[in-house]
Every structure is written in structure tokens, then in C-alpha cells.
Amino acid sequence: MHTSSIQQNILAELDHELAQTRKTLERVPFDQADYKPHPKSMSLWQLATHVVNLLAFNTLFVQLDSRDFLDPNAPKPGPTPTSHDELLARFDEYSATLRQALHGSDDEKLTHNFKLHRGEHTIMEMPKGAAVRIMGLNHSIHHRGQLTVYLRLLDIPVPGLYGPSADEK
Incomplete structure (x- = not known):
């Protein structure tokens, strides 16, 4: 019987x-x-x-044990991209960094807890693998779905994401 790891499952889902x-x-x-x-x-x-x-936030779930929103020295994403090329370049960079972080992790590390907090107030605490899936991938997919609605409202053809879209039939 073949079993796949938490890490392999997350990487496969992430790539898709x-x-x-x-x-x-x-x-x-x-x-x-x-x-x-x-x-x-x-x-x-x-x-x-x-x-x-x-994507950068998701990398923190893999690499760190916690993130405090009140910490002025905590990692933050760069300034807002000022062009479409800059947006895609940042996407490619952050995607590669996240993939690299996941490849450098393993199932055991992904079972360690990650705590997201604001000072003493805990916003979320869960295993890193779950944080990547719930607060990383699912959160991103939710906002990607919003983006597709914006595209539709702007009359821009929506890409098929899990099969052809109405624009691709």
C-alpha cells in the first residue's frame, strides 16, 4: 500500500x-x-x-513557529506592485520561495504548531500543515475566486480553473 506524506500532498495541491x-x-x-x-x-x-x-505569509507558516502582528520587525511583503509585470514577478518569486520552504520541511515539522497572534491575543494556533492548507491555500483560493468575479464584471474572459469556464466553451 502506497502512502503519501503531508508534505507531498501539500506540494501537489500547491502546484495545481x-x-x-x-x-x-x-x-x-x-x-x-x-x-x-x-x-x-x-x-x-x-x-x-x-x-x-x-504566498509570503504562507511561507511563514512553514519556516517559523509564530507571527505577531504587533512586532515591528516581523517580515512584511514589499510595497504594492506598480505594474502587471511586477505583480507576476512577485508571484513567481513568492511561489518559488514557498515551494523551497515546503521542500525543506517534512511531515514531522509540519505537525508542529504555528501561532498567529497580536500581542497576547491568539488569532490562530494549529499545526503548520493545517495552517498552510487553511490560512494559506484556502484563503488564497477564496480571494482568487473573488478576482474571477471582478474579471467577469469587467467583461474580461475568466480562465477555467477546474475545467473550462463559460468563456472557454
């Missing part, structure tokens, strides 16, 4: 989802960066940047 996310980001029009479908919504560019920056 990163390819789908890049396809989506490739269609985000920088010339409509300020577009918001609703006053409470993030702008198109804020949302696209957030999807990319979540």
Missing part, C-alpha cells in the same frame, strides 16, 4: 493551485487597478496584490 492562480493574475488589467464592485470591496489591484502576498 499556483498554476491556476497565475492564469487568473495574468488576466488582471493594471489599467483598471482602482475598480471596485462595491464601496466595501478591495480594489482590483489591492485584491490581486493580496493574493500574491498571501
Whole structure:
């Protein structure tokens, strides 16, 4: 009987989802960066940047044991990308860093807890592997889904992510 590891499962899922996310980001029009479908919504560019920056955050789950939002010295993503090329370059860089961190980890390390907190207030504490899946991948997929709605509302063809989209039939 063949069993696969937590690490192998996360890497397989990550590779699939990163390819789908890049396809989506490739269609985000920088010339409509300020577009918001609703006053409470993030702008198109804020949302696209957030999807990319979540990759760096996900890397923290693998490499560190905790992250305090009040720590002024804690790692933070770079400034907002100022072009479509810069957004995709950051996506590629953060994707490679996350893959490298996961390849450098193992099942045993991924069972260690990660704590996300703001000072004494714990926001989340769970095994690193679960944090990568829930707060990393699932969170990113959620926001990618929002991006596809923005694309639809802007009449930009939506890529097929789990099969053909209405635009690809």
C-alpha cells in the first residue's frame, strides 16, 4: 500500500493551485487597478496584490513557529506592485520561495504548531500543515475566486480553473 506524506500532498495541491492562480493574475488589467464592485470591496489591484502576498505569509507558516502582528520587525511583503509585470514577478518569486520552504520541511515539522497572534491575543494556533492548507491555500483560493468575479464584471474572459469556464466553451 502506497502512502503519501503531508508534505507531498501539500506540494501537489500547491502546484495545481499556483498554476491556476497565475492564469487568473495574468488576466488582471493594471489599467483598471482602482475598480471596485462595491464601496466595501478591495480594489482590483489591492485584491490581486493580496493574493500574491498571501504566498509570503504562507511561507511563514512553514519556516517559523509564530507571527505577531504587533512586532515591528516581523517580515512584511514589499510595497504594492506598480505594474502587471511586477505583480507576476512577485508571484513567481513568492511561489518559488514557498515551494523551497515546503521542500525543506517534512511531515514531522509540519505537525508542529504555528501561532498567529497580536500581542497576547491568539488569532490562530494549529499545526503548520493545517495552517498552510487553511490560512494559506484556502484563503488564497477564496480571494482568487473573488478576482474571477471582478474579471467577469469587467467583461474580461475568466480562465477555467477546474475545467473550462463559460468563456472557454
